[in-house]
Amino acid sequence: MSIVDKLLNSAYQDSELLKQRNEMGDVFSAFHDVDFCIEAPDKEKAEIVCSFINDNRYGIAHVEEADDHFRVITVTNTPVTQEIISSLSANMTSVAAIFSCEFSGWGSTIITAEDL
Numbered sequence: 848m849s850i851v852d853k854l855l856n857s858a859y860q861d862s863e864l865l866k867q868r869n870e871m872g873d874v875f876s877a878f879h880d881v882d883f884c885i886e887a888p889d890k891e892k893a894e895i896v897c898s899f900i901n902d903n904r905y906g907i908a909h910v911e912e913a914d915d916h917f918r919v920i921t922v923t924n925t926p927v928t929q930e931i932i933s934s935l936s937a938n939m940t941s942v943a944a945i946f947s948c949e950f951s952g953w954g955s956t957i958i959t960a961e962d963l
Contacts, residue, residue, distance in 0.1 A: 850944050857936045860952060865929060872959040875928045879955040883939045885919040886949045893917035896946050905938060919948075927955065 848856075865875070883906065887893035893910045896919045900908040906923035921939065925931055936953060943950040 850941070853940050853944060853950070854937055857940045857950065858933050861933050861936050862929065864952075865927070865932065868927070868957060871957050873927070873957045874960055874963065876926050877958040877963060878924050879927050879958060881923050881925055881927060881932070881935070881953055881955040883921045883923070883935065883953045884951045885921070885939060885943045886951050887917040887919060887946075888948065890917050892946060892948060893919050896942065896948060899946070900942065905942070918951075 869875075885893075885896055887896055887910075890910070890912065897908045897910050900906060900919065900921050906921035908919050908921040911918045911920055923935060925935065932953070936950070939953075940950045942948075
């Protein structure tokens with residue numbers, strides 16, 4: 848899949864997830880701790896991606912290992928409006944592509960009006 852296709856797919860997935868979150872009453876303007884996940888083929892690649900993200904201050908990244916799978920989890924505290932989340936997802940999609948990894952998406956807790 849080309850980088851353009853990956854970026855278009857990421858934007859579509861972001862829109863679909865935000866629709867679901869809206870139905871659950873998520874307050875998009877509230878600051879959320881958002882986890883972005885990049886799947887890496889091995890530990891060495893995961894550590895390189897993690898270092899790149901931390902060095903460039905795209906968020907706070909760490910490597911997780913489970914069943915011989917390596918993930919770079921990056922946490923960013925941000926509102927989850929369409930423009931912001933799509934930009935952050937596009938950045939993570941691009942970082943993953945640069946290092947021959949796969950961006951698998953993002954998630955965070957739902958913050959409703961009652962939580963504020």
